[in-house]
Amino acid sequence: MRQILAPRSGGKPVAEINRYSGNLTDYQTVVSYTVAAGRTGLLFEVSMVTDQFTKTQFKLTVAGVVLFQDIIIQAPLSLPFPPAELAAGNIVLLECKSTDGTAIVVDGSITGSEI
Numbered sequence: 001m002r003q004i005l006a007p008r009s010g011g012k013p014v015a016e017i018n019r020y021s022g023n024l025t026d027y028q029t030v031v032s033y034t035v036a037a038g039r040t041g042l043l044f045e046v047s048m049v050t051d052q053f054t055k056t057q058f059k060l061t062v063a064g065v066v067l068f069q070d071i072i073i074q075a076p077l078s079l080p081f082p083p084a085e086l087a088a089g090n091i092v093l094l095e096c097k098s099t100d101g102t103a104i105v106v107d108g109s110i111t112g113s114e115i
Helices: none
Strands: 012-022 028-034 041-048 056-062 065-071 076-088 090-097 104-114
Touching: 012 041, 041 056, 041 090, 056 076, 076 104, 090 104
Parallel strands: none
Antiparallel strands: 012 028, 012 104, 028 090, 041 076, 041 104, 056 065, 056 090
16 A cells, blocks of 8 residues: 655645647656755656657656656656655756657656645
């Protein structure tokens, strides 16, 4: 059974959801989250899905570190984090691109908490 962590006292939940639709072959933002000034971010999960699995490549950057790039997934993917603690101003960025100019529709989400 998966445990849901509640925000600490004074914290607020983070839920960013967005979509990219297009055919560009350079990386485009699907969804991003920036930890607010004066806060600490807790990253819980990053999820992604596309309507063209074989034609979509993904890139995930967390706090300036590229965790993966040019990855093709075969099914919807959710990546749980322990949660990972992020300093104010750090960015979580999920990007995608079309491998060959095929039109793609990509959804992504980032969940966590700020304290």
